[in-house]
Amino acid sequence: MSRVTRDQRRPWTFYVLAGVFILYVAALYGPMICIYILSFQDIRGGLVFPMKGTSLHWFVDLFTQARTGDVKGSFDRSIRLALAVTLITVVASFLAGLGFRRGFRGDGIVFYLMIGSLVAPGLVLGIGVGLACTFLGLEAAWYSSALGAQLSWTLPFGVLVMFAVMSRFDGRWEEAARDLGATPAQTIRLVVVPVLAPGLVAVGLFGFTLSYDEFARSLQTAGSLNTLPLEIWSMTLNVTSPSLYALGTVTTLISFLIIGLSLGSIVLIQRRRAAGGGH
Amino acid sequence: MAITRGDIELAGITKTYDGRFMAVDGVNLKIPDGAYCCFLGPSGCGKTTILRMVAGHEDPTDGEILIGGQDVVGLTPAERRTAMMFQSYALFPHLTVRDNIAFALRVRGLDKAERHARADQMMEKVRLTELADRLPAQLSGGQQQRVALARAAITEPRVLLLDEPLSALDEQLRVQMRQELRRMQRELGITFIHVTHTQLEAIALADVVVVMEKGKIRQAGPARDVYAAPRDRYVAEFLGGQNVLSGQVTRVNGARATLAAPQLRGIEIPLRPGLVQGDRLDVAVRRDDIELVRPGSGPADPATTAVTTRVQAIEYQGAFVKVMLDPVGSDEFVAYVPERRFFTDPLDVGDVVLATWAIDRAHLLA
Numbered sequence: 110m111s112r113v114t115r116d117q118r119r120p121w122t123f124y125v126l127a128g129v130f131i132l133y134v135a136a137l138y139g140p141m142i143c144i145y146i147l148s149f150q151d152i153r154g155g156l157v158f159p160m161k162g163t164s165l166h167w168f169v170d171l172f173t174q175a176r177t178g179d180v181k182g183s184f185d186r187s188i189r190l191a192l193a194v195t196l197i198t199v200v201a202s203f204l205a206g207l208g209f210r211r212g213f214r215g216d217g218i219v220f221y222l223m224i225g226s227l228v229a230p231g232l233v234l235g236i237g238v239g240l241a242c243t244f245l246g247l248e249a250a251w252y253s254s255a256l257g258a259q260l261s262w263t264l265p266f267g268v269l270v271m272f273a274v275m276s277r278f279d280g281r282w283e284e285a286a287r288d289l290g291a292t293p294a295q296t297i298r299l300v301v302v303p304v305l306a307p308g309l310v311a312v313g314l315f316g317f318t319l320s321y322d323e324f325a326r327s328l329q330t331a332g333s334l335n336t337l338p339l340e341i342w343s344m345t346l347n348v349t350s351p352s353l354y355a356l357g358t359v360t361t362l363i364s365f366l367i368i369g370l371s372l373g374s375i376v377l378i379q380r381r382r383a384a385g386g387g388h
Numbered sequence: 389m390a391i392t393r394g395d396i397e398l399a400g401i402t403k404t405y406d407g408r409f410m411a412v413d414g415v416n417l418k419i420p421d422g423a424y425c426c427f428l429g430p431s432g433c434g435k436t437t438i439l440r441m442v443a444g445h446e447d448p449t450d451g452e453i454l455i456g457g458q459d460v461v462g463l464t465p466a467e468r469r470t471a472m473m474f475q476s477y478a479l480f481p482h483l484t485v486r487d488n489i490a491f492a493l494r495v496r497g498l499d500k501a502e503r504h505a506r507a508d509q510m511m512e513k514v515r516l517t518e519l520a521d522r523l524p525a526q527l528s529g530g531q532q533q534r535v536a537l538a539r540a541a542i543t544e545p546r547v548l549l550l551d552e553p554l555s556a557l558d559e560q561l562r563v564q565m566r567q568e569l570r571r572m573q574r575e576l577g578i579t580f581i582h583v584t585h586t587q588l589e590a591i592a593l594a595d596v597v598v599v600m601e602k603g604k605i606r607q608a609g610p611a612r613d614v615y616a617a618p619r620d621r622y623v624a625e626f627l628g629g630q631n632v633l634s635g636q637v638t639r640v641n642g643a644r645a646t647l648a649a650p651q652l653r654g655i656e657i658p659l660r661p662g663l664v665q666g667d668r669l670d671v672a673v674r675r676d677d678i679e680l681v682r683p684g685s686g687p688a689d690p691a692t693t694a695v696t697t698r699v700q701a702i703e704y705q706g707a708f709v710k711v712m713l714d715p716v717g718s719d720e721f722v723a724y725v726p727e728r729r730f731f732t733d734p735l736d737v738g739d740v741v742l743a744t745w746a747i748d749r750a751h752l753l754a
Contacts, residue, residue, distance in 0.1 A: 289492035
């Protein structure tokens with residue numbers, strides 16, 4: 110009996126590790142939470158605690174005052190850019206996943222080149238793309254050079270996720286489809302894509318979030334018009350009001366929204382299957 | 389698309405990988421229309437490769453495959469009118485039972501109402517109606533197999549190809565589904581080719597059993613022929629139920645010959661034309677043809693031959709008792725004694741016995 114109670118008591122290491130974990134969580138979320146709280150101050154608000162009143166003043170300020178920068182425009186650009194990156198990443202990763210599974214001449218080299226662009230420092234890569242544009246006499250812009258620079262980062266990521274997704278794909282499903290008379294196009298449309306759909310959503314989510322908060326690769330490639338992370342960065346240099354915090358709160362909400370939508374769609378796909386939706 | 393018969397002829401088909409490994413090595417075989425044919429052999433013997441070549445998922449390196457008299461090499465599975473049931477079934481995980489079964493109709497462009505009507509008909513046939521809206525993951529192994537069968541059968545194939553269809557099931561279900569396969573085959577009246585490594589499955593089901601080894605056919609024929617009259621040592625050992633003894637012919641006299649080996653003190657065997665003294669030979673004696681008697685229990689019947697041996701182990705099997713005797717050289721030597729007979733005078737481990745059998749029951753192997 111006494112042995113049982115002794116076994117049930119937690120060892121001292123539990124409390125040490127729990128303490129480390131709490132510190133970690135506090136360091137991770139504490140600063141962010143401070144920013145969210147401080148963004149809800151009223152007009153007297155400053156950049157540090159204590160809170161001075163509560164209002165949505167700085168949110169309004171964010172979208173109305175020109176002196177805080179082009180928040181709306183940069184937000185717009187960032188979303189469009191992220192959507193374009195997402196679309197390209199999903200399509201290219203899917204096709205690359207199919208290609209790598211079949212194997213092709215030189216697939217090893219392509220794979221290592223891909224990993225290379227993943228580990229290359231983003232800032233250096235961005236500067237390189239920027240220089241290349243100057244050298245070729247092309248004008249850098251968020252929808253061209255920045256798009257390319259961001260894809261150099263999201264595509265390898267997407268392909269790696271696709272590998273993980275594909276590893277659970279049974280090639281006999283395709284063979285069965287062929288056996289039942291499906292053309293290659295029908296096999297892709299009716300079997301491969303639906304089976305891989307949750308994985309493709311995950312790839313899309315990766316692409317979107319990586320692009321949406323990409324800074325290093327965009328810095329030298331976005332041209333004259335800023336994306337949102339660049340705008341925020343420039344604001345930290347010249348804006349000294351809680352509207353900066355309000356911006357942090359808004360972008361966080363949007364990130365959560367995107368993640369929620371993605372996870373929601375995965376859950377929906379799975380629930381529809383579990384419920385036997387079919388068509 | 390004029391293939392209406394399901395008779396199959398394999399003419400010298402060969403499959404090599406990387407130009408070196410011979411998976412299938414010049415196989416010739418005729419399977420009549422509407423037959424249940426089992427390819428039997430250990431893994432890697434080429435049986436699945438043959439199946440996949442007949443199905444159209446692989447092309448032979450050489451040779452012809454004729455279905456209903458027409459060479460089908462290069463045709464798609466749909467053009468061949470074959471359908472395959474994959475090992476572990478390969479049901480589409482995102483589609484319900486109904487949509488899985490209706491898949492072939494969907495890719496042919498049938499509208500939803502018609503394909504559902506036909507799928508429902510098929511589901512009734514294989515007793516899946518109440519599971520129509522389930523997903524494959526929510527089905528038991530036996531139910532999945534029925535879905536796979538229905539999905540393949542709805543294409544109205546002339547030939548159904550089954551790759552180890554029972555291996556994913558547990559023992560009890562296997563026997564049950566075995567009967568279901570046979571029933572479906574009779575009902576559909578089409579040719580089944582079934583690949584398995586389990587000899588019990590093959591001889592229980594097949595009209596034609598094809599025993600394979602290393603890409604070649606060792607023997608093909610009705611189940612009883614292959615079991616009771618194996619052509620060679622390999623077939624006899626693979627199908628089991630036989631004791632294979634080898635030795636040298638020491639004497640030939642009229643109707644009999646004597647076979648002996650260092651570990652075998654001379655047994656009488658039937659004569660075969662061309663057999664001469666000095667030949668090395670394998671003979672097979674069915675385990676259930678062997679009778680065990682205690683030494684000195686009456687005079688020996690001149691139509692029998694005997695080996696003096698000792699009981700090594702005894703296994704109770706229900707209907708019979710498996711008595712393992714001293715091996716003859718490197719060959720197992722086993723007798724299956726009917727249960728009631730065994731217990732009239734039960735033997736014990738270590739007992740010396742005379743294993744006797746009628747001489748003409750011994751079967752000479754190639």
